[in-house]
Amino acid sequence: MHFSTVLARSPAGLLSHISQLSKLYRDHVLLFSLSPNVASSDLAQLVQKLTTFAPQTIGCLSAPLPGHDGLLSCSFAMLRPENCFPFRSQIAGRASPQVGRWHSFRQKGPKNITEEDLPSGNFEWGDVWDQSLTNNELPPALQSTSPDDIGTIIYFSDAAPEGLSNALVRFPGATKLGLFATPTPFITGRPITLFQGDKIHESGAVGVALKHPKASARVQFLGMKPLCSPMVITQAEGNLVITLDDKNPTQLLLAGIRDSSIQFASSDSLKDNAEFSLATLKGDEPHQMCNIMSGDPSRGTIALRSMSAPPTGARVQFFHRPKSTIPAIPRELTHPSSPRHTLGFMACPEMRQYTHAEGADEGIAHVFHDTFLAGSEGGFISSRSQEGDSETPWSCAVPGGLATLSWRM
The missing domain is CATH 2.40.30 (Elongation Factor Tu (Ef-tu); domain 3)
Structure with a gap:
C-alpha cells in the first residue's frame, strides 16, 4: 500500500511523479483524485497517464486543496489487488432537499408544508425519506463479496449517493467514506467527472471495497467555533x-x-x-x-x-x-509523525474560479507522504462502524469538515 499527495507548480512536475510511481506499482489498483486547475490540454494528458499506468484505476476530479489553490494537486493510493474490490455504481439517489419543502414523493411540483400535508398516525420520518431507496441491490462487483471480509469502503460520488449508501448497509462492519466529486460543467462539460479505467462517467459513483483490517475513522471541523x-x-x-x-x-x-x-x-x-x-x-x-x-x-x-x-x-x-477563514490542513496529514497510511476527504470553501497551476518552475512544490488528501466543495458522506454496527450515513459540506481513515503500517 502506498499513499501520497502531490502539490505541483506545473503539469510537468506531476507527470514526472506519475512516471516514477508507474514503475514501482504497475500491478496495483490505483485510487486517485486530481484537481482540474490546469489548461484543458494538460488536464487531458494527466488523465490519460493516470488512467492507463495500472491495470485498474478509480478516480475523480476534485477541488484544489484549501490554501494551495494555485497549485495542482493529485493524490494517489496504490492498493494490492488481492485486498480490494473496485466497483462502479449506477444506483439512483434522490433530488437535493429544498428549503422548507417536502418532496419525497416527487410529484408534479413541491409545495409548502401544511398540517394537512403531513401523514397521520404514528410514523418514522426516516421511513418516509428512505421508502424508495431501501431495496437497492449492491453494485455488481460487490454482490459476491462477503460482508465479513470487508473492513472499509471508499468512493467518489455525484450529488445523490443515497441509493448507494443505503445499499452499503449490507456491510454493517465496514466504515464507509465517500467524497462528492467537484462540479465540472465548465471544465469537462460534465456535471462531475469520475474515472473507472479508461471510462469516464458523469453520474453515479466509483469506489473500492477494502478487506480487513478496518481503518480507524475520525471527523474534525477545522476553524468552526461554538x-x-x-x-x-x-x-x-x-x-x-x-x-x-x-x-x-x-x-x-x-x-x-x-x-x-x-x-x-x-x-x-x-x-x-x-x-x-x-x-x-x-x-x-x-x-x-x-x-x-x-x-x-x-x-x-x-x-x-x-x-x-x-x-x-x-x-x-x-x-x-x-467566510474569510481558510481551513488549515492539519500538520498530522502534511508531516505525519506516526507510521500510518491516512486517507482524508475535506469540505472546501466554494470558489468562483480556479487559479491555474502554470509556474515557470516545473518542480514539485510539496509531497505529503503516506497521506491521500482530496477536497470538494460538496464535502463528504460518512458512515462510521463500531462493534459491527454502522451509523446512519450523513453528509457534511461545512468548509473545514475533514473525515479521515487511518491504517497502521
Whole structure:
C-alpha cells in the first residue's frame, strides 16, 4: 500500500511523479483524485497517464486543496489487488432537499408544508425519506463479496449517493467514506467527472471495497467555533429544525450571534461574511455537523443542508466560521509523525474560479507522504462502524469538515 499527495507548480512536475510511481506499482489498483486547475490540454494528458499506468484505476476530479489553490494537486493510493474490490455504481439517489419543502414523493411540483400535508398516525420520518431507496441491490462487483471480509469502503460520488449508501448497509462492519466529486460543467462539460479505467462517467459513483483490517475513522471541523451552549432538539421534520429546548431556533441563533464577539461592518451581511452550522454532540465534542441554509425568525424553523434534521432528543450546538477563514490542513496529514497510511476527504470553501497551476518552475512544490488528501466543495458522506454496527450515513459540506481513515503500517 502506498499513499501520497502531490502539490505541483506545473503539469510537468506531476507527470514526472506519475512516471516514477508507474514503475514501482504497475500491478496495483490505483485510487486517485486530481484537481482540474490546469489548461484543458494538460488536464487531458494527466488523465490519460493516470488512467492507463495500472491495470485498474478509480478516480475523480476534485477541488484544489484549501490554501494551495494555485497549485495542482493529485493524490494517489496504490492498493494490492488481492485486498480490494473496485466497483462502479449506477444506483439512483434522490433530488437535493429544498428549503422548507417536502418532496419525497416527487410529484408534479413541491409545495409548502401544511398540517394537512403531513401523514397521520404514528410514523418514522426516516421511513418516509428512505421508502424508495431501501431495496437497492449492491453494485455488481460487490454482490459476491462477503460482508465479513470487508473492513472499509471508499468512493467518489455525484450529488445523490443515497441509493448507494443505503445499499452499503449490507456491510454493517465496514466504515464507509465517500467524497462528492467537484462540479465540472465548465471544465469537462460534465456535471462531475469520475474515472473507472479508461471510462469516464458523469453520474453515479466509483469506489473500492477494502478487506480487513478496518481503518480507524475520525471527523474534525477545522476553524468552526461554538456560538452558544448546547441545546436539545424538541421538534424536527424532514430537514427542518422546528424547536430547540421548546423555543424558536432562529431566535436562539440570532441571540447567540448578538451575544458573541462576531463583528461585521455596517454594510456587510451575515450571509456574505459568515457561515453557520448545527452540530450533534457526542459528549462535549461535535460528532456530525451540517450547514444552516436559512431561518425564519417569525415561524422559527431553520433549514439544514441535509436530507434530515437530527432526531428529537439529540443534543446539538450552533457553530460558526468567518467566510474569510481558510481551513488549515492539519500538520498530522502534511508531516505525519506516526507510521500510518491516512486517507482524508475535506469540505472546501466554494470558489468562483480556479487559479491555474502554470509556474515557470516545473518542480514539485510539496509531497505529503503516506497521506491521500482530496477536497470538494460538496464535502463528504460518512458512515462510521463500531462493534459491527454502522451509523446512519450523513453528509457534511461545512468548509473545514475533514473525515479521515487511518491504517497502521
